[in-house]
Amino acid sequence: MSQHQEKARIIRFEQLSGLNVRITLEAPLIAGSAEAGQFVMIRTGSGQDPLLRRPFSLHQTSSGGQIQIYFKNVGRGTDIMAHAKVGEMLDVFGPLGRGFSIADDKPACLVGGGLGIAPMLFLAKIISSLGRDHSQDLIILGGRTREDVEPLVDDFKQFGLALHCATDDGTYGIKGYVTDILRSEQLAENTQIYGCGPDNMLEVLHQFSSSRHLSCQVSVESVMACGMGACLGCNVDSSDGNYLHVCIDGPVFDTGDLAWNS
Amino acid sequence: MEFVKDHDPYPDLSVNIGSLELQNPVMTASGTFGYAREFEDLVNLHRLGGIIVKGISLEPRAGNPPQRIVETPCGMLNAIGLQNVGVDRFIAEKMVYLKGIGVPVLVNILGDSVEEYRQLTERLRGVEGIAALEVNISCPNVKKGGVAFGTVPSTAAAVTEAVKKAADVPVMVKLSPNVSDIVEMAKAVEGGGADSISLVNTLIGMAIDLKRRRPVLANVIGGLSGPAIKPVALRMVYQAAAAVDIPVVGIGGIESAEDALEFILAGATAVQIGTANFINPRVSEEVVDGIGDYVKANKLASIRELIGALEV
Numbered sequence: 408m409s410q411h412q413e414k415a416r417i418i419r420f421e422q423l424s425g426l427n428v429r430i431t432l433e434a435p436l437i438a439g440s441a442e443a444g445q446f447v448m449i450r451t452g453s454g455q456d457p458l459l460r461r462p463f464s465l466h467q468t469s470s471g472g473q474i475q476i477y478f479k480n481v482g483r484g485t486d487i488m489a490h491a492k493v494g495e496m497l498d499v500f501g502p503l504g505r506g507f508s509i510a511d512d513k514p515a516c517l518v519g520g521g522l523g524i525a526p527m528l529f530l531a532k533i534i535s536s537l538g539r540d541h542s543q544d545l546i547i548l549g550g551r552t553r554e555d556v557e558p559l560v561d562d563f564k565q566f567g568l569a570l571h572c573a574t575d576d577g578t579y580g581i582k583g584y585v586t587d588i589l590r591s592e593q594l595a596e597n598t599q600i601y602g603c604g605p606d607n608m609l610e611v612l613h614q615f616s617s618s619r620h621l622s623c624q625v626s627v628e629s630v631m632a633c634g635m636g637a638c639l640g641c642n643v644d645s646s647d648g649n650y651l652h653v654c655i656d657g658p659v660f661d662t663g664d665l666a667w668n669s
Numbered sequence: 670m671e672f673v674k675d676h677d678p679y680p681d682l683s684v685n686i687g688s689l690e691l692q693n694p695v696m697t698a699s700g701t702f703g704y705a706r707e708f709e710d711l712v713n714l715h716r717l718g719g720i721i722v723k724g725i726s727l728e729p730r731a732g733n734p735p736q737r738i739v740e741t742p743c744g745m746l747n748a749i750g751l752q753n754v755g756v757d758r759f760i761a762e763k764m765v766y767l768k769g770i771g772v773p774v775l776v777n778i779l780g781d782s783v784e785e786y787r788q789l790t791e792r793l794r795g796v797e798g799i800a801a802l803e804v805n806i807s808c809p810n811v812k813k814g815g816v817a818f819g820t821v822p823s824t825a826a827a828v829t830e831a832v833k834k835a836a837d838v839p840v841m842v843k844l845s846p847n848v849s850d851i852v853e854m855a856k857a858v859e860g861g862g863a864d865s866i867s868l869v870n871t872l873i874g875m876a877i878d879l880k881r882r883r884p885v886l887a888n889v890i891g892g893l894s895g896p897a898i899k900p901v902a903l904r905m906v907y908q909a910a911a912a913v914d915i916p917v918v919g920i921g922g923i924e925s926a927e928d929a930l931e932f933i934l935a936g937a938t939a940v941q942i943g944t945a946n947f948i949n950p951r952v953s954e955e956v957v958d959g960i961g962d963y964v965k966a967n968k969l970a971s972i973r974e975l976i977g978a979l980e981v
Contacts, residue, residue: 409710410710410711411710412949412950455743455924456742458740458745458895458896458944459948460947460948629735632944632947632948635708635950638700638701638738638947639732639737639749639752640747640749641738642734642735642737642752644734644735650732650734650735650752
């Protein structure tokens with residue numbers, strides 16, 4: 408697994424909604440070797456404050472050497488990024504971590520909540536390109552409100568997989584949670600679930616999948632400094648009472664490998 | 670026979686930390702560079718002055734629960750909790766790769782009692798590929814009520830003596846800045862027989878999450894590192910270097926050749942790069958290049974001319 412540190416030019420900036428931004432960067436080395444579920448560490452500026460890089464899951468890569476990230480402006484680092492301009496260069500390091508392990512022959516159910524939608528686009532592209540029947544594949548997207556979901560829907564529709572949406576306030580798709588849709592679907596017995604989203608959503612995915620004996624992989628978030636296994640700052644509790652590190656053991660884990668609160 | 674330096678395209682960056690010879694003064698600090706292999710895609714490891722590996726204890730340590738790190742203005746706090754694979758796995762799994770790199774490998778050691786440090790040193794005796802030990806004395810002394818060895822001169826000297834007696838390689842002692850008198854600590858470990866000292870380890874700090882009204886770090890307190898601590902580190906290196914006769918290695922917020930050169934002027938024979946490795950994985954090699962450029966541009970015969978050359 409090779410990692411690259413690239414000076415990447417911003418070639419497209421999209422304000423998808425109030426705080427949600429999508430940036431397209433020219434990073435051919437990273438784009439050429441990335442897998443769905445992997446992430447990059449981006450230096451938001453050149454100064455000493457903020458000091459640390461910020462982790463972003465890969466939203467999409469293109470064969471033309473581009474990568475996309477999708478994020479919400481929630482803090483100092485992302486605020487700087489949310490005010491970046493086309494043509495500016497960002498220091499991008501990646502691809503990092505273990506991505507989704509694609510179960511080629513199993514029907515796929517992709518569940519993305521809020522910013523957890525980000526890595527699902529990359530994954531949907533991979534799943535849809537598998538040379539098999541896709542009639543049992545399913546994508547479920549959710550968010551708090553319309554603007555968290557709707558701007559991304561067309562990008563998912565292009566793959567031709569079944570797509571369902573939910574919002575907490577009912578302004579787009581059904582009123583409720585992605586997990587409500589999941590429960591209402593007739594999933595094939597050997598469905599592989601892939602999820603990314605808030606912790607409570609991931610925990611429900613874990614409970615749902617374990618109760619139905621389905622395999623479930625989720626991408627989790629953590630504070631991290633290096634992204635490559637050097638600082639050991641991004642530990643999470645594992646199901647066997649030890650720690651796992653999000654940056655090198657994850658960010659994608661089988662839900663059975665993680666400890667859940669309840 | 671001496672070669673004429675003016676015709677040498679490669680500046681002389683070599684330094685000696687006592688009997689430990691380095692091709693240049695740039696080392697990677699313990700706990701910020703893993704076991705070096707993590708960086709092999711990004712750094713030409715053989716170009717470094719030395720590699721100091723993640724602190725090793727007698728038994729494996731799981732480390733602290735999350736959250737372990739938090740960013741602070743121009744710095745970060747960490748409370749990793751000395752997570753490491755333990756000395757046996759370190760020797761069996763990590764040394765094979767490390768000794769093949771071709772630069773001095775310094776093994777950082779830590780323990781909860783003088784006896785643990787001694788046993789650890791014994792265990793590392795004769796292990797091929799270890800150029801020196803770096804003793805982390807910032808750990809709590811379990812036998813003495815948890816007060817860090819590094820904050821009491823007599824216990825710091827006792828650890829140094831025990832390690833020195835058992836070691837078959839040079840011993841560098843890494844000082845904590847969380848003391849009222851760094852000079853006293855430097856002299857204490859010199860008195861204990863240290864071959865060199867490195868400073869500073871992290872400054873103890875904390876961060877609070879106002880929303881949750883809780884500490885950000887599970888460990889409540891953590892060690893501050895990064896550019897934020899550089900002025901403190903520089904001052905302590907300056908004071909320590911003036912007070913001891915053994916070589917001093919400067920650590921604290923170094924992220925450029927300029928930073929490294931400032932520490933060298935202050936009296937450091939070599940430097941360690943820590944937190945900057947997290948932000949720019951290639952920084953160590955870039956600092957080597959930058960120091961070389963400085964030596965060339967200033968027509969110095971050797972980087973050694975700059976050690977402690979600060980005019981006050």
